[in-house]
Amino acid sequence: MKVERCLGIIAVVVATPVALAAWRFGVGTPRSPGAGFWPLTIACVMLVLGSILVLRPNPDERPEGDSDSRWAKFGISLASLVFYIALLEALGYLLTTGLMLLVQLRLVENRSWRSSILIAALASVISLVVFKVLLKVSLPLGLIPLPPGW
Amino acid sequence: METLNLLLQGFALALTPANLIAVFIGAFIGTVIGVLPGLGPTATIALLLPITIGMEMVTALIVMAGIYYGAMYGGSITSILVNIPGEAASVVTCIDGYKMARKGRAGPALGMSAIGSFIGGTVSVVAVMLISPFLAETALKFGAPEMFALLFFAFVCIGGLTGKSRVQGLLMACFGLLLGTVGTDEIQGVDRFIFGTLYLQDGVGLIPLAMGLFGLGEVLYNIEKRQSVGEVLSTPKGLMPTLKDWKDSAWPIIRGSFLGFGIGIIPGGMPAIASLMSYAVEKKVSKHPEEFGEGTIEGVAGPETANNAATAGGFVPLLTLGIPTNSVLALILASMMMHGVTPGPLMLIKWADVFWGVIASMYIGNIVCLILNLPLIGLFVRMLKVPYSILSPLIIMFILLGSYAVAGNVSDLVATLVFGLIGYLMKRFDIESAPLILAFVLGPMLENNLSKALLMSRTGDPLFFFSRPISATLISLAFVVLAFPLLQWAWRALVRPGVAAIKPR
């Protein structure tokens, strides 16, 4: 699929419902433009630009070299991020960050178990101490409370 | 002469041991939080507020000011080396700074941004000192029509901010504008494109957008395509820019200083906007605009100068009118009130010593920051200098931590992930992200000020913008810039062939 043409199609597909929604917000009067005036303008410009990209002949497209893609690692990495977001407030910063780092270090970056566990533990504890304890950033503690007095 | 006397008194106050230590602490903390993505000066100063109450008034102000401009210095380090904005005002530095780093020119990029920051900061402090009260009055004249004219001018300048394909660049700008319309409309109160969520009522956040598009997108791309092991962080060898760098950066730094100061004193003018505008202006006036986005030093020097100039500029309306132009300055105002000092026109009369002490400390502070960011930069770079297989997971950790810490909201993390995926796709298919982010920041302001100006005009007549001197000048300038390529084209298309046709005879 050609990138430019694809982008053009996306633009048209996005702009059409936007234009319709903008019309519903109300375009207003010259004295007091409605909430829909600006998005409608943008959507119209997008429709024009998108159509140009779709219709105009696409010249030099780069050939796509997919040979060296590492989709498995990409997928694992993405999954670890999704889990991080889903579990952060339930499990707390320390556990979630540690687990996410472990997955990244061991499965994505292929480091040894020993160094992965060590780095993940160190990084999550140190960042918790620096941000939560010293800088008082609000991070969820979750299952592991801070030792008393901290 | 009197100014000099007062300034000397100010230096006497700023050079007392306690205040000198305060300058160092402020500048150091500022640089550190600038380097750490997500943790910005607003959050830091909010956390330190209770501590500042116990301090002497001047000392407290010196520390807080130091954190503010220190963050502007530190933010560029992360932008250049990791392609994550360490601070919102350094978003634009990612574009060319990071490209420079990839070409092995991280050193000059870091060096020039520190030097530019120093010059911008210092020029701005001089301006604050000399013409504060006068300038504050002028800044107040910037109402909605003037702001609209200024933004319109900026947009026209950005128009050329597209790389390979103009249509594609404009389309990305449109996506940015569209993202900017998400949330409750500021004039009518209508919820636009929020899909029933509370989170989107305030619109898409700049931090998740920038962190996702620049930071996470880059990391994900490297995970999929592992082709740049070790390239992401080339150790800066020699920070001194070459003679050519100096020549290229001289004008951007000069322009950035004045532009940044000007933006800083306008209500609502934040350092982030100053750096974006500077980038747009540099690209427009450059003789080789096609090099912007490919790692050109002007794209680093100008914006980094401008954001520092804007921080100092912001102290003008704060100290002379009691009007904080952004949230950091609002916190500084709160702290001053706690000490029983009311900034305003009386500040220079009733608390002259405080005013001059702070001004003097800003001279010293900029020197401290320069030292921290040139000879001692290794200290901060080391924070970011580890093998990539360790660094990549740590960068992810910082991106997530930073996105969450801004407002303690998981939704920000979701947004960062979504934009990270988009950033990855854009990177993979070689689509420029600069027009998107610039349009995203400036678009809502353009719309807002246009609506306000039209409401004020009472008739909705576009000629209203020409009835006011400042907006008339700016809009006319914008049309000149717009018309320029047209004239050029007309010259080439009509006159030159004619000339060429005549010549052979």
Next chain:
Amino acid sequence: MFKRSGLPVVVACFALFCGFPANAQEFPSKPIEIIVGFAPGGGTDMAARSIADVASKYLGQPVVVTNKPGATGIIGAQYVYNAKPDGYTLLVAGGSETVAVPHYKKLAFDPINDFDPLMRIMVERVGFYVLADSPWKSMNDLIAEGKKNPGKLTSGISGIGGLHHATVQVTEKKTGMAVTLIPYKGGAETLAALAGGHVNFAIASPNEAYALVQAGRVRCLALSALERSPTEPNAPTLKELGYDVYIDNQKGLVLPKGVPPAIKQKLADAFKKAYDDPQFKATAEKLKLEISYLNSEDFHKALKAMYEQIGESVKPDAPKAP
């Protein structure tokens, strides 16, 4: 988006596994969090921070202020609404998010009845400001102009759908004037627009306007309060002028509904002690915060009254809060 409630099973399991029973004798056994629905630096935030410092003395645990800004305070309110009612999470409420926003937006909760007010800490007055050399010498002048030329006067307000927006609308309804609203982001920008002469009058709180008033740049025509304010002693109230308008930006602590009475009592006692502490009073004095205590019941009544009054003007046909 993802919420805690999206993972009820996981949360429930862990809560069973290592949850601590809320016991009034042991309360508080961990830090208490006060949520502020606005960014650091504003009046709400300063009030919360100054009382939090003092209250930790009486509670024996740290009292932490967390900013969850967004959607005119609704994001923070929503967070507390969803929080466990164990007394460890409080909200600073009583302003826009409680009495004004629900009339402009549909919310997932009832800001009056889904929270349990603990106490009122302060009120922020709402004032009508004009330039010092403005042709309108009094509020009556301004109202007369607004009636004579409907829509000609421009009014700077901070934010659409907030308390200041509501104040103008209530005043329009009660006086018969009509103005054009120009919304700005926050009090500082609104006042800058007034000082620059870009709007005819502005709605602002006296402590935000203090510097400009002291400098003789702007003056206050009237307040929408019940009685005159020490910060603006010369400004009459709209009630004095014969208009039935009463709007204060109240700031107090509220709990999510369902906190055990014994724990609520403990919190109420501790925060009352903190309120009476000279250290808190001194900080409030410096920040020009108008502290004004109301107990749980009276605070609830005051909120309800203001909510209904705004509702009558903004959405005349809206159902009343039960």
